[in-house]
Amino acid sequence: MFDTTITLVGNVLTTPEWRRIPTTGTLVANFKVASTARRYDKESGQWIDGNNLRIRVVAWRRLAEGVASSITVGDPVMVQGRLYTRDWKDEGGNHRVSYEMEASAIGHDLSRGRARFFRTRTGT
């Protein structure tokens, strides 16, 4: 079977946090994104808010560096990645389920502003 890829266009809901994995030094960043669909309402002849989607985004390595240096809360962004379910226990020992995406690409949405981009110099 397959990875389930999604692309989300919305706004950064929380200040990105980042840390290094102690054993490997790998950088990992995470933040929440919210997207609100707009739909045309025939009755009123107007565009109105439709469903809402909020999701936690995790980014690794070079993408985490890009996030840490470029993204702040409120930014309009687009995020592509793999969606998955994470199972965990809360303090009461109850089984809980979260949904997360591991991002493969993140960018500022140029329909809502302009950007100056500085490419990373690499050997690859």
Added chain:
Amino acid sequence: MFDTTITLVGNVLTTPEWRRIPTTGTLVANFKVASTARRYDKESGQWIDGNNLRIRVVAWRRLAEGVASSITVGDPVMVQGRLYTRDWKDEGGNHRVSYEMEASAIGHDLSRGRARFFRTRTGT
């Protein structure tokens, strides 16, 4: 902003349930789907289970009819639809969040079997 569309390929986890909305007579069906990613593990040289995604699927009208007449638990399926967050309260009054998708198309995955299809005769 935009609807967030996903396509999920996996297996039907629960027997589809369906009901009619009393006021309108509209048919709505729902079931859960699970998808398990497979990834190539360089260390072992083998394909192993990766992340897991489980999600509740809601289908309306003609698609609900197709689901009610064609889908059973365990079936390999593909589902396309819009992903959204649903906010609700549990019995304790705690705020809880679920993720659902409203399907626009559902089909049996022909990489895992064969199908006889009977097209609905309609005026459209």
Added chain:
Amino acid sequence: MFDTTITLVGNVLTTPEWRRIPTTGTLVANFKVASTARRYDKESGQWIDGNNLRIRVVAWRRLAEGVASSITVGDPVMVQGRLYTRDWKDEGGNHRVSYEMEASAIGHDLSRGRARFFRTRTGT
């Protein structure tokens, strides 16, 4: 970089053709799919035809078997796969470009009919 995955919902335009690769015996099937978007026209208050997308679909191995045994021209289908450009020369030696998708999953669209599905018995 990444594979570009798309999911197309539409109708089978051409009778599926299939053949075996002589050296390996691998089965490969191909057919064309067309999808026509519908959009709400504010002026007229009606849904009208929008853009059209026609694309060649290639399926391999077990998915090719499912196609060969289950799909006929005109069927409403959904197809997920990877989109790519194929460069070739026509009879005049001119450089030509086609777009194809290699399908990972194909199914009949249950919003437009019902299906009886017969799962392949396998060891996997």
Added chain:
Amino acid sequence: MFDTTITLVGNVLTTPEWRRIPTTGTLVANFKVASTARRYDKESGQWIDGNNLRIRVVAWRRLAEGVASSITVGDPVMVQGRLYTRDWKDEGGNHRVSYEMEASAIGHDLSRGRARFFRTRTGT
């Protein structure tokens, strides 16, 4: 039926061109993007180039402004939009087919650099 949405991650192949529609003053920009998949080759134990996808991207209005002010040839970008077929005649009167996407969101890929983003001030 449905729009076919794709998200492409790749590089800008051509300098973006833009113009205003004379009758309405609407801004429209276009450029080409190329994406090359990478796949793990079991034989050699290395990542190698897979399929290639090149496509013409069209952007309208505020997104066209963002493109005109922010994107240059060679930039690593991600593009989301609707894919469609365009039918036309070449100089010889032969029927030709192109594939294009009308972008709904475009951004620089932060896995390959960092960005300073300046949000457009608007009433919406």
